[in-house]
Amino acid sequence: MQRILILMVSILAISAAGPAGPARAADADDTSRAIAKASVYDHIIPRYDRLAAAGAGLETAATAYCQDRTQQNFTALDTAFRDYWMAWAGIRHVQFGPVQFLDRGFRIQFWPDTRNKIGKQLCRVLAAEDSAALEQTIFTRTSIAVQGLPALERLLAGGNAGYDGPKGAFKCALTETIASNLAIIARGIVDNWNPTDGYAHAVAVAGTGEGPYSETYEVTVELLQSLLGELEASRDVRLGRPLGSALDKARPKLAEAWRSGLSSDILVASLKGTEDLYLSGGFDRALRDAGENALADRITAGFQHAVTQTRALEGSLYEAFAAPEKREALQAIRAGLNVLAGLIGTDLAVALDISPGFNSRDGD
Structure with missing residues (x-):
């Protein structure tokens, strides 16, 4: 109001x-x-470029951690996660253009979550331990509640010890999949804003009868x-x-x-x-x-x-x-x-x- x-x-x-x-x-x-x-x-x-760089860092850190689950590698992963969220917080106010394509904004951050969809969906994915569901083309079609930062935050909340036990390997694979997903989304936004034939061009020709x-x-x-x-x-x-x-x-x-x-x-x-x-x-x-x-x-x-x-x-x-x-x-x-x-x-x-x-x- x-x-x-x-x-x-x-x-x-x-x-x-x-x-x-x-x-x-x-x-x-x-x-x-x-x-x-x-x-x-x-x-x-420039800020989407920063997000894409943070995404690349997050993807690399997740891969390194899942290959060798040491405290040092976990700390690097946690830092990369925080860097990505800070980069996102500095540009998420732009809610038009490529960030809307394919629900990218909601896939990066599903929030506020008033019905705890993140917790419920995350529990289901972890309980199923379906490795096929983590294949990238399939994962991008799963619930947006488990595709982005809030879901990754929950996975990381238990620290390095949270990846111990029989489910640790699958939990790490899910962590790596989410990190890769966030990197792919950021790269896609950058690509779609390109000045040649992307959204930057659509903005440049505003009012000429060409573009949206x-x-x-x-x-x-x-x-x-x-x-x-x-x-x-x-x-x-x-x-x-x-x-x-x-x-x-x-x-x-x-x-x-x-x-x-x-x-x-x-x-x-x-x-x-x-x-x-x-x-x-x-x-x-x-x-x-x-x-x-x-x-x-x-x-x-x-x-x-x-x-x-x-x-x-x-x-x-x-x-x-x-x-x-x-x-x-x-x-x-x-x-x-x-x-x-x-x-x-x-x-x-x-x-x-x-x-x-x-x-x-x-x-x-």
Whole structure:
């Protein structure tokens, strides 16, 4: 409901400005093209490249561990797993384009898992010990609940000792399959964004009648929705749901990646990722070119403050959600994210004549 109100205010404010003349429309198109180009080449492609590199590292580490299950090799695998999740947290806000193909985003991270599908499906796969089901072409068609990071986190949660026993070999084979799957998905996204004939080209020709975007501004809308969507998910899902309405209703196990203790690091990586989209993606420059320096400064400060507040919590978010002395700090982070979402969804949208409302490609 809150997002709908923000979008309605944005649309009404933009409409009240009156119809755009030819010169103003041309300026808006130039702004949209500049934001799209900067976002693709200075933010999206570099971060997906980083994800693909992390995927290659994860795949290599899993293979090495399953060949020789030593503590040293397990530590390397665990580190590679964390590196991949951090890379993903820094780009997962982009929820359009190749990441949507073949349900790639959900296959990387099926979350929130409100019905414990991950646990149930993982138990079934482990109980069956069907090696044929781990063949890559078959595994990609299995439940998305066991294909990605949350399932891998559960497998790694028991440490090196968790791979002992008669089921250790199959558990390791499943670990290796998931790691390979994550690497393949990341490589596929990078390949599909290529500037020659990939999605980068589709963005570049937006508004020309070629490709999926009939109007130039539609790409900017997608990007603005990416900013808003991630901020709202952090505010409402990553923080709001585990925090609960009161201390006695806090549910720490709803925190993202609580088993690995990555919740806080993921939130910081998410905030830094969206901040980079705002800065490197050209939104900040567009605001300043429009004479909106004060607004640009407030948005930049909002991102930086949220990161500082999160880092100041120390320890894991899992522990923080159940700690009375940290509740006020968590609520302050949520409040700051709410203000930041308003600045972007309303003030920035109005200043740049961009409506972050749903477009024909949303499917909502």
